[in-house]
Amino acid sequence: MSDRWQEMTVFVRVAETGSLSRAARELNVSQPSVSRIVGALEARLGTTLLLRTTRSVSLTDAGAIYLERSRRLLAEMEEAEQATRGVDSLHGVIRIAMPVMYGTRAIIPALTPFLARHPDLKVDFVMSDLRQNLVTDGVDLAIRVNFGSLEDSTFGARKLALVERIVMAAPAYLSVRGTPATPADLAQHDCILQHGSFGRESWRFTHDKTVTSVEVQARIWVNSVPGVLAATVEGLGVSLGTLAMAGKELRTGKLLRLLESYQLEPAEVYAVFPAGPRPSAKVQAIVDHLAARL
Missing domain, CATH: 3.40.190.290 (D-Maltodextrin-Binding Protein; domain 2)
Incomplete structure (x- = not known):
């Protein structure tokens, strides 16, 4: 991985997890290495992307812009690589937001066989009945159980099921x-x-x-x-x-x-893609699986 791709990947995971240490664990590198890489990125860009405290990490305005563009570029790179390798080699981390009860009783059981087929894929479940800001929370995919118009209409979306x-x-x-x-x-x-x-x-x-x-x-x-x-x-x-x-x-x-x-x-169940109407290969694979199971 080139230095710029590495910087982008590390920055995105820090921004999405809100933690240098957690990003380090997910990327299997040391926390000082993560801090050094983010610092080098900020020095090269000449701006501050992350505000760091002893307990948390948050985005600056410049960081939010860089996060949006970086996630898009990384998704396109992953899509290109995935198309070459094939869907059977899904890997990396995917962050999925979902309601607590529907996620617990419908989504996680439906995803269990999918995850068994893709042992190199890691999932970060973000479970809440409150509507998260999917962009600032670094969500790759959101499951919405909706009654009425879909609030996230500016994102890409696919209806998965009707719920009685x-x-x-x-x-x-x-x-x-x-x-x-x-x-x-x-x-x-x-x-x-x-x-x-x-x-x-x-x-x-x-x-x-x-x-x-x-x-x-x-x-x-x-x-x-x-x-x-x-x-x-x-x-x-x-x-x-x-x-x-x-x-x-x-x-x-x-x-x-x-x-x-x-x-x-009935309520409608949607998959929502904050990155836009063209989700990454792993998001698309999960959505296809859920649409078939639900």
């Missing part, structure tokens, strides 16, 4: 408050909402081609899907979920599905 949404509650809650027979009955129940699109206070159902919207009363607000699931299992109210999210609890009887003859608009 359901209404659910714990048997203990229903034994006290009764089981709703129609969507209108939900107005008399305590509901558990998640901040964001899944937490809308108006739930919209379709039955025999008739659309009904119900204004629900939130008793509990939660900012994560695992929190919604936990609160529902504990009998704190009725919530919206997906089969991917609550399948285990439904199978074991911890939760019961309600209003099965009424349909909610």
Whole structure:
């Protein structure tokens, strides 16, 4: 690898991980070597790319510009090499952002056989129900479970699946408050909402081609899907979920599905590519695999 490619590679991993030591471990070099390479790059460019403290590393404005261009160049170089070697030799590190519950119960199990076929590929899972800044967080691929318009519309994206949404509650809650027979009955129940699109206070159902919207009363607000699931299992109210999210609890009887003859608009699962509409070879391979599995 030429000195410039090495500088670019080291800088990108430091910027993406936010840590000199972590980048050093991933690249299998010493931390002083990483610091020296980044310092030499900044000296050659005549500008500061990274602000370093004892605990963290952050990008300057110049660093953010250099990161965007560097990631694009490295992706193109990898794509050229991968096309020569073939997809069976995927290697390197890929950083994937995903929601906690869907990532845990759908994405990671789906990726397990893929990773077994590519032992030289390393994955950094970034799991959060908050929407990350994919560029500044150095994400190669993001999985979005979306309801409504896709917020990351300026990035490249591919729809992977539709996820059925359901209404659910714990048997203990229903034994006290009764089981709703129609969507209108939900107005008399305590509901558990998640901040964001899944937490809308108006739930919209379709039955025999008739659309009904119900204004629900939130008793509990939660900012994560695992929190919604936990609160529902504990009998704190009725919530919206997906089969991917609550399948285990439904199978074991911890939760019961309600209003099965009424349909909610499904959620859409997207793969989003922050680097643009032409992802790297390893990102494309993972997306193709997920599209087939999901």
